[in-house]
Amino acid sequence: MCLAVPAEIVEINNGVATCRVGEGSSTVNASLLVLDEEAGIGDYVIIHAGFAIRKLDPLEAQESLQILRELVEAAEEAGINIDH
Amino acid sequence: MSLKLLDEFRNPELCKGLLDKLHSLVDREFRFMEVCGTHTVAIFQSGLRSLLPEQVVHLSGPGCPVCVTHESEVNAFIDLAERDDVIVASFGDLMRVPGSRGRSLKKAQADGAAVEVVYSPPDALKLAAANPGKTVVFLGVGFETTAPTVAGTLLMAREQGLKNFKVLSFHKLVPPALVALMTDPGVRIDAFLMPGHVSAIIGVEPYKVVAERFGKSSAVTGFEPADILGALVFLAEHWKSGQPAAANLYPRVVRDEGNAKARAVMDQVFETTDALWRGLGMIPRSGLELRSEFEPFDAKKAFDLEIVESPALPGCRCGDVLKGKLRPDQCPLFKKACTPASPVGPCMVSTEGSCAAYFKYSMD
Numbered sequence: 001m002c003l004a005v006p007a008e009i010v011e012i013n014n015g016v017a018t019c020r021v022g023e024g025s026s027t028v029n030a031s032l033l034v035l036d037e038e039a040g041i042g043d044y045v046i047i048h049a050g051f052a053i054r055k056l057d058p059l060e061a062q063e064s065l066q067i068l069r070e071l072v073e074a075a076e077e078a079g080i081n082i083d084h
Numbered sequence: 085m086s087l088k089l090l091d092e093f094r095n096p097e098l099c100k101g102l103l104d105k106l107h108s109l110v111d112r113e114f115r116f117m118e119v120c121g122t123h124t125v126a127i128f129q130s131g132l133r134s135l136l137p138e139q140v141v142h143l144s145g146p147g148c149p150v151c152v153t154h155e156s157e158v159n160a161f162i163d164l165a166e167r168d169d170v171i172v173a174s175f176g177d178l179m180r181v182p183g184s185r186g187r188s189l190k191k192a193q194a195d196g197a198a199v200e201v202v203y204s205p206p207d208a209l210k211l212a213a214a215n216p217g218k219t220v221v222f223l224g225v226g227f228e229t230t231a232p233t234v235a236g237t238l239l240m241a242r243e244q245g246l247k248n249f250k251v252l253s254f255h256k257l258v259p260p261a262l263v264a265l266m267t268d269p270g271v272r273i274d275a276f277l278m279p280g281h282v283s284a285i286i287g288v289e290p291y292k293v294v295a296e297r298f299g300k301s302s303a304v305t306g307f308e309p310a311d312i313l314g315a316l317v318f319l320a321e322h323w324k325s326g327q328p329a330a331a332n333l334y335p336r337v338v339r340d341e342g343n344a345k346a347r348a349v350m351d352q353v354f355e356t357t358d359a360l361w362r363g364l365g366m367i368p369r370s371g372l373e374l375r376s377e378f379e380p381f382d383a384k385k386a387f388d389l390e391i392v393e394s395p396a397l398p399g400c401r402c403g404d405v406l407k408g409k410l411r412p413d414q415c416p417l418f419k420k421a422c423t424p425a426s427p428v429g430p431c432m433v434s435t436e437g438s439c440a441a442y443f444k445y446s447m448d
């Protein structure tokens with residue numbers, strides 16, 4: 001139920017953002033009322049029940065991926081490779 | 085930026101590497117619980133569950149708001165829906181949940197009650213504006229992710245001067261339920277996956293108690309396979325080393341301190357109260373009710389609703405499933421009297437319920 005999806009802001013009117021979902025042309029409206037950071041056109045926000053609850057941070061996404069990859073590399077170097 | 089970056093969290097090689105690492109770490113039974121219906125579905129749907137090491141036991145906790153909505157709360161929803169002067173607006177998830185009298189909102193709707201499914205709380209405001217002769221009651225269920233959106237909607241209603249809009253709040257809070265779970269002597273859990281979007285609001289701080297008081301690690305994480313596997317590796321490492329920790333492994337969406345503005349909106353409208361959880365019973369200060377300042381919008385006050393604790397549904401073991409004491413297939417009703425087409429308990433009703441996910445995805 002706490003499902004939330006990232007969507008790109010294409011327009012902002014009166015504290016309500018029109019956001020593009022996925023690569024298609026469908027849009028959804030999201031209130032910016034509870035967002036505690038500045039959001040503008042082109043930003044991705046996480047939307048839950050008609051409200052943007054956080055801006056998606058692409059740098060953090062990169063960094064998380066990097067950490068996961070390094071974890072796997074370290075494990076491979078240590079000789080961990082199991083057939084499931 | 086494009087969202088293609090996020091596809092990398094589904095990269096098969098990355099996931100295989102993480103899975104190998106997890107295999108290398110777990111040498112005895114390791115019981116982890118997720119507390120989020122979206123995690124339940126993600127773990128089943130991605131096929132991860134079938135790939136996990138045999139000794140890794142996946143438990144679905146009280147993380148589906150629909151599943152923990154108490155029978156007596158559902159009775160109150162139905163009582164309201166059956167009034168001629170009321171239109172009930174609800175998230176679709178609640179429609180089929182049975183109350184203690186075996187009735188659901190769906191059945192009440194079929195019998196003529198005015199029940200409208202909305203996708204967001206502000207849609208219920210439009211409904212109120214379009215129906216000035218009726219009172220529109222929004223059924224407020226959900227955790228800390230949803231409560232700020234309902235609070236925000238109430239602020240909009242007040243600004244718009246909508247007098248025929250009310251909220252029946254049965255919102256619940258995740259951290260008190262975790263404490264209630266951990267203090268139950270029959271519960272065996274080694275570590276927790278914490279809900280990604282609840283944590284976007286509350287941050288990581290509330291989970292520290294799980295490590296400090298109960299010695300169990302927790303990781304906030306996202307919903308892609310690499311998110312979940314990375315979190316399990318982290319949890320297994322800390323479980324093995326005996327050093328409990330609370331980590332935020334979903335920083336692209338969750339800041340350690342959460343979303344202060346959302347919490348402020350929630351606090352402006354709601355205050356904590358004792359709440360009934362299906363299967364878990366009464367948990368002190370685990371629910372949200374409207375502050376007295378918002379009394380004109382409070383459906384409980386407007387309709388003088390008294391929530392009477394009703395007995396559990398006969399034979400239904402949802403409570404034990406939610407505590408991780410019983411696997412869905414160990415319930416005597418599972419796949420027999422209780423199926424998604426004809427559910428007895430809420431864990432089978434919600435698509436995010438552990439029984440429904442087990443029914444749909446489990447081959448055994």
